[in-house]
Amino acid sequence: MAKITENTLISDCLQLNPNAAEILLAYGMHCFGCALAHGETIAEAVSVHGNDLEELLAKLNEGVE
Numbered sequence: 001m002a003k004i005t006e007n008t009l010i011s012d013c014l015q016l017n018p019n020a021a022e023i024l025l026a027y028g029m030h031c032f033g034c035a036l037a038h039g040e041t042i043a044e045a046v047s048v049h050g051n052d053l054e055e056l057l058a059k060l061n062e063g064v065e
Helices: 010-016 020-026 042-049 053-062
Strands: none
16 A cells, blocks of 8 residues: 655546545645645655644545555
8 A cells, every 4th residue: 555655746646546536635836736746755745835744644644545
C-alpha cells in the first residue's frame, strides 16, 4: 500500500486518495487546481498555507487505497 508523505507531489496525492481534493479544500489549500501541483510537494504547499503537516498527512492517509 502506498503512503502519502511530505515528499509526495500533490498530483500524486490526488491519485492515491480519492478524497484528497476535499481534504485539501478543508485545509484551505486549493493547490490541486494549480499548475504547480505537478511539481509541488505536500510539505511545500503546507509551508505556503501554514497548516499542520502531520495532521494533514494523517487525514490524507486515511483514505489511501
